[in-house]
Amino acid sequence: MFPTPIEKRSRGAQLTYQSLLPLALIMWLLPLIAVAMFSVKSSADFAAGNYWGLPSSFELFNNYGKVFFQSDMPRYMVNSLLITIPTVVGAVALSSMTGFALGIYKFKSNLWIFFMFIAGNFVPFQILMVPVRDLTVGLGLYDTKLGLVLFHIAFQTGFCTLFMRNFIRALPFELIEAARVEGIAEWRIFWYIVLPLMKPALAALSVLIFTFIWNDYFWAVVLTQGPDSQPVTAGITSFNSQFVAQYHLMSAGSIVAALPPVAMFFLMQKHFIAGLTLGAVK
């Protein structure tokens, strides 16, 4: 193990390390801690210039109540969910199929198609912006959740295919050969043999895509406009103009907007990290 395990070091080193850990963490998360503190303060604190001190009164319910009952925030949150979940389902479904095709079969253009998906996934959003916006307007889907979902599914298919294909490639190929000898139809091999083995990949991709799409801001701004279909990342700017300079409410709103992917991460941590670090170990 590198660096040297701390339990093999001197008592002094151990104590230093143990006390450095929480200190480093507090430094690292300082901006977040500050915002969490903002969100339970009263407006009087900010008026008095007490930005970074302890709150003079505990206004958690008051502030978050305002976010939930006196703003469009709940609508934005619902929009985000209605955009994110169909995208996750769509992208995972499409890419388990493309991943299967590219991971199992040998044909000439296999690697080229695979590289097309990877390259597309790395492309800057701006080169897609004008034509995709035109297409969405042309389909009558501008400022709808569906318009956003369709684009997200298509774009995420690139990354998901990379992920699925590499995962399927690592499965024991003998299984598929054995099934073929038995005369099992190819689509049955996919459905009954490969798909059940892909469960960890499906879980990892789902949490990753959930986070990516929930946090998307660019496409939300390009393809949607108002509280009818805007997700929370775009909605928070109008939320902030509603409560301009009211830091206690703006920070409460930000925390609410950030919460779902955070919850997802802590609940599905193992899958999340497995997904993000795919390929980091050979």
Place this chain on the structure above:
Amino acid sequence: MTHSTDPAPSKGWYARNEIRVTPWLFLLPGILFFAVYVVVPIFQSVWISFHAWDGLGEKEWIGLGNYERLATDRKFETSFWNNLKWLFLYLLAIPAGLFIALFLNQKVWGIRLYKSLFFFPFVISQVVVGLVFSWFYLPNNGLFDVIVGFFGIDISGGVLGNPNTATYGIIAAGLWPQTAYCMILYLTGLNAVDPEQVEAARLDGAKGWKMLWFVILPQLKPATFIAFVVTIIGALRSFDLISIMTNGGPFGSTRVLSFFMFEESLSEFGFRMGYGASIAVVLFLIMLCFIGYFLWSMYQDEKGGR
């Protein structure tokens, strides 16, 4: 067994060609979606970039006109240099992530929770990161101003209000989640480092920096490669933070190509889609150099595989 290899007359075309046809059937929906929304738009953008177009009326062919205009546009120059700053400074996330990973790669009580909490910033949307940091940087009242003020430094207008510091302030905000990402890559990599090699090197008297450089880092190569890929892409994609924290200001000093493109094609100043498309093409060409390199290294890997 000759019996079964004979194409029996009752077998249909599909049954005879199953292995050849199936992959294409499975690929079809994915390729269709990807072509419509990703591949074709790239070519359309290139096409649009040769036109003057407001997004509504007729496109007017002007050849390389947009690109000629770019060459003399001060805004483009600023954006381009800022993009370079982003690229170089963003790479700091890689050593910083490695440093934190080495710090956290221990087995003490509660370390798992520490690792998750250190990773935390990556999960939060960049919009929220941007907001959080813009409050952190507030002039006079912001914690950052208070801290540097303690050392007698006074940034006029605050970090984000001063054209000399604004871009660096935003990059620092971007480095926060990016470092977390690199950290998690390295933590995973460190987990897989061969303990026998480390022990052997230790017996040979290697330790500290030497050990890190000659024994550990070579084994972390795959993690470094991915960290490099995601950091470069992240740097060139920077948009959310700029849009949230400064909206390109002060005096346009924080624009990067991605933001500049958006501003030209979809903003209150008018819809200059043709000009915007030409900026996007330049950004795409820059990215293409990196994409080409990534694909080339992946291809080298693939050749070794099945």
